Amino acid sequence: MFLQHSIQSGASATQKALIQAVASNRGALYDIQDLTTLCQTYNGTSGNVAVGDPVGRVDDKSGNGNDAEQQTSASRPVLRQDSNGNYYLEFDGVDDFLTIPGSDSAFKFMHDGTGGSFVGAFSVDMATDTGTYMVFYSSSEQANTNTGALSYFNDITTSSAVHAITITNGSGSTFVDVAVSGNGALPRNESFVLRNEFSSVTLGFVNGAQTVNNTPSGSPSTANSSSDMSIGVREPTAGGYFKGNFYGGLFVGSSLTESQAFNADRYYAQISGATL
Amino acid sequence: MTGYNHTLTAICPESLIGDANELMGAVGLSMADRQTIKQADWEDSQGNKYACVSARVTSGLIGKMGASLTRPDFDTEESIDMVKANAVASNIVTYGSGSPSDYIPTTSLLIAIDQEPLAFIKDAGLARLEPV
Numbered sequence: 001m002f003l004q005h006s007i008q009s010g011a012s013a014t015q016k017a018l019i020q021a022v023a024s025n026r027g028a029l030y031d032i033q034d035l036t037t038l039c040q041t042y043n044g045t046s047g048n049v050a051v052g053d054p055v056g057r058v059d060d061k062s063g064n065g066n067d068a069e070q071q072t073s074a075s076r077p078v079l080r081q082d083s084n085g086n087y088y089l090e091f092d093g094v095d096d097f098l099t100i101p102g103s104d105s106a107f108k109f110m111h112d113g114t115g116g117s118f119v120g121a122f123s124v125d126m127a128t129d130t131g132t133y134m135v136f137y138s139s140s141e142q143a144n145t146n147t148g149a150l151s152y153f154n155d156i157t158t159s160s161a162v163h164a165i166t167i168t169n170g171s172g173s174t175f176v177d178v179a180v181s182g183n184g185a186l187p188r189n190e191s192f193v194l195r196n197e198f199s200s201v202t203l204g205f206v207n208g209a210q211t212v213n214n215t216p217s218g219s220p221s222t223a224n225s226s227s228d229m230s231i232g233v234r235e236p237t238a239g240g241y242f243k244g245n246f247y248g249g250l251f252v253g254s255s256l257t258e259s260q261a262f263n264a265d266r267y268y269a270q271i272s273g274a275t276l
Numbered sequence: 277m278t279g280y281n282h283t284l285t286a287i288c289p290e291s292l293i294g295d296a297n298e299l300m301g302a303v304g305l306s307m308a309d310r311q312t313i314k315q316a317d318w319e320d321s322q323g324n325k326y327a328c329v330s331a332r333v334t335s336g337l338i339g340k341m342g343a344s345l346t347r348p349d350f351d352t353e354e355s356i357d358m359v360k361a362n363a364v365a366s367n368i369v370t371y372g373s374g375s376p377s378d379y380i381p382t383t384s385l386l387i388a389i390d391q392e393p394l395a396f397i398k399d400a401g402l403a404r405l406e407p408v
Binding site: 038041050051052053054071072073074075076078094095096147236243265 | 278279280281300304305306308309311314328329330331332339393394397
């Protein structure tokens with residue numbers, strides 16, 4: 001029923017294809033461009049969200065019910081609109097994040113050796129800061145194991161160490177380096193589309209131009225987790241907050257078909273102001 | 277038109293987190309706001325630890341922080357410690373253009389209004405403690 005509602009709500013053909021890709025599998029799809037999926041409060045008691053308002057819940061448009069939410073008022077990202085008319089969530093890098101309740105079990109593919117795929121669009125704004133940040137992150141109970149982390153930036157103002165993390169086997173931190181060069185080469189405040197498919201490919205597009213094409217190494221994680229996946233923080237109890245803008249993304253417990261991947265790359269570039 | 281037209285950033289000494297969360301509950305929107313201030317993941321040059329929060333807020337909320345607080349309607353079980361909430365509120369220090377750099381009170385909540393959050397926190401002399 002949720003799926004039918006989502007598909008009939010004016011989505012484009014590309015959007016419908018993406019929704020179908022996630023709806024037929026385990027995962028979630030967050031579409032910030034669809035304001036009907038946003039709510040000021042986590043429990044849906046507020047009215048429409050306007051630009052400048054905090055966002056306490058983002059509905060999972062796939063119909064799988066994996067809504068992302070933030071119960072604490074001060075930790076909610078803010079809805080913004082860029083010069084192209086596209087909407088995004090602004091994370092302040094201090095305390096903003098969203099959590100996907102129940103994702104420790106719903107997204108078990110991040111921890112049971114299956115692996116998954118992520119495609120999303122965001123821009124980074126860390127000119128005044130350094131550190132580690134997460135767009136999507138699923139922690140594990142194994143020390144130094146970045147189980148299921150999917151976008152990680154390390155000290156980009158002073159170091160060339162810029163990473164996009166694949167789904168690892170948990171033996172330390174196995175990264176897939178984003179192929180950018182030089183200090184601070186990751187673009188700030190520009191469209192960055194990342195597609196990460198386990199054991200297949202990590203692709204990155206900066207302003208529509210492909211700058212990353214890596215093959216992840218390692219095996220899918222089997223490091224157990226009882227923590228829910230977060231958007232915008234590494235771990236809510238330990239910090240690592242993302243400072244930047246999130247336009248939307250999907251997360252699914254399988255590989256994408258060539259057509260699905262193409263549609264996803266194109267759509268997420270478009271909503272973040274680029275063209276593939 | 278949104279009513280969230282201010283940015284409020286607060287630096288909270290680690291020892292004050294519990295009491296400051298009573299204040300956050302008292303001026304917040306639900307009981308969940310008693311968990312607003314989380315880990316002390318910032319540190320000054322002396323090794324003192326602090327928690328930082330930042331949010332878009334309404335003018336009404338800023339006005340509340342400077343007034344005598346009353347128990348919010350949603351606190352039907354009277355869980356919020358209003359004595360602690362008012363004690364923290366009455367000792368708030370507001371960071372302004374005349375404030376010295378690297379100045380952080382160790383027993384009060386330091387707040388800044390309409391300043392870029394991370395710039396304010398760094399100007400106050402704090403460095404982030406990274407998760408391991």
